[in-house]
Every structure is written in structure tokens, then in C-alpha cells.
Amino acid sequence: MPSNYDAELDAMGLACPLPVLRIRKALAVLSENQILYVIATDPGSLKDIQAFSRITKNELLExxxxxxxxxxxxRKRVSTN
Structure with missing residues (x-):
């Protein structure tokens, strides 16, 4: 388990779309450039979270x-506003 993160989200046992919805909520309270660590058990989460990161411009580091x-x-994206 990584140790250099600002928040952790346990999405184990949750099926699509719940992991992505919980990630969105967790990122909303983080500051720009902060790191969120997520652990999930849904095999579809790999594809879903990759797509979520691409669409929202949050950086999927690993x-x-x-x-x-x-x-x-x-990593929570930096706002361009």
C-alpha cells in the first residue's frame, strides 16, 4: 500500500458506478495536486477509473x-479557471 497520499478511499465491495461516484466525492474535498489512494474489488473499476480520470483531467498516477x-x-487536477 502506498504511503504518499493525502486521502484514502475504500471502495471494496462496491460495484459500478459506485467506485467512480465515491472518487468524485472524495476528490471534491481535496485541494489541487493532492493525492487520493483508492482500493476497489470490482474488476470493471480499472476501465471505469481510467475513463473517469481521462474525462475529468485528474491524473491517474498508478x-x-x-x-x-x-x-x-x-492526483486532483489543477483548475484552469
């Missing part, structure tokens, strides 16, 4: 699977 658990490290 995405990997170990022993049926999917780990994601996401």
Missing part, C-alpha cells in the same frame, strides 16, 4: 491489481 484488489493513485 493503477494496478494485486490478489483481486485494484489500487489507484489519483
Amino acid at each position: 493503477a494496478y491489481e494485486t490478489e483481486g484488489k485494484y489500487h489507484f493513485i489519483i
